[in-house]
Amino acid sequence: LAKTTQPISMDSYEGQEVNITCSHNNIATNDYITWYQQFPSQGPRFIIQGYKTKVTNEVASLFIPADRKSSTLSLPRVSLSDTAVYYCLVGDRTLVFGKGTRLSVIA
């Protein structure tokens, strides 16, 4: 199972774009890259998933370089409600959670 490395915490002001980068040097050919958001006392919420290149949905963008050894989650114009823990996971089925990135959005 691929391991991931991401910053422990990040701070941002409201309205700014936030980019969280995740390293996954040992990603396997069949592995997808998935990002989740978790609020206290709630289950993780799916944000976005990709295999390669760029993926965009209504809440975020995911940038994946050609070697797939890293990925960057981009959150446009964050608000206070985006304060949460963000997890980057790689795998084709079973997911192993790392410590995640605690994002704090400041007014």
Place this chain on the structure above:
Amino acid sequence: GAVVSQHPSWVICKSGTSVKIECRSLDFQATTMFWYRQFPKQSLMLMATSNEGSKATYEQGVEKDKFLINHASLTLSTLTVTSAHPEDSSFYICSGADQETQYFGPGTRLLVL
């Protein structure tokens, strides 16, 4: 996105009793379901993987006789914590896999007194 529900959302029980937690995939069929446990200020820890109609696969250090998992249908998996003790108090989260993506339930808070 796909929706997973859990019931109950929280439960308080006496030490020595058993507690059953249900996990349902509401709008998709989950061939594989997963059970996680999360302690305060920590990340999710995978407990077991269950495939519909077969025995669950438990992670190292998780007692299969204490945490009974049943995955009887493509939309329902249950986790029974048998003879619960205070150290089993935790936040239990299930997920269902829809192809390459896992969707998580809202979690069940268990407090054993």
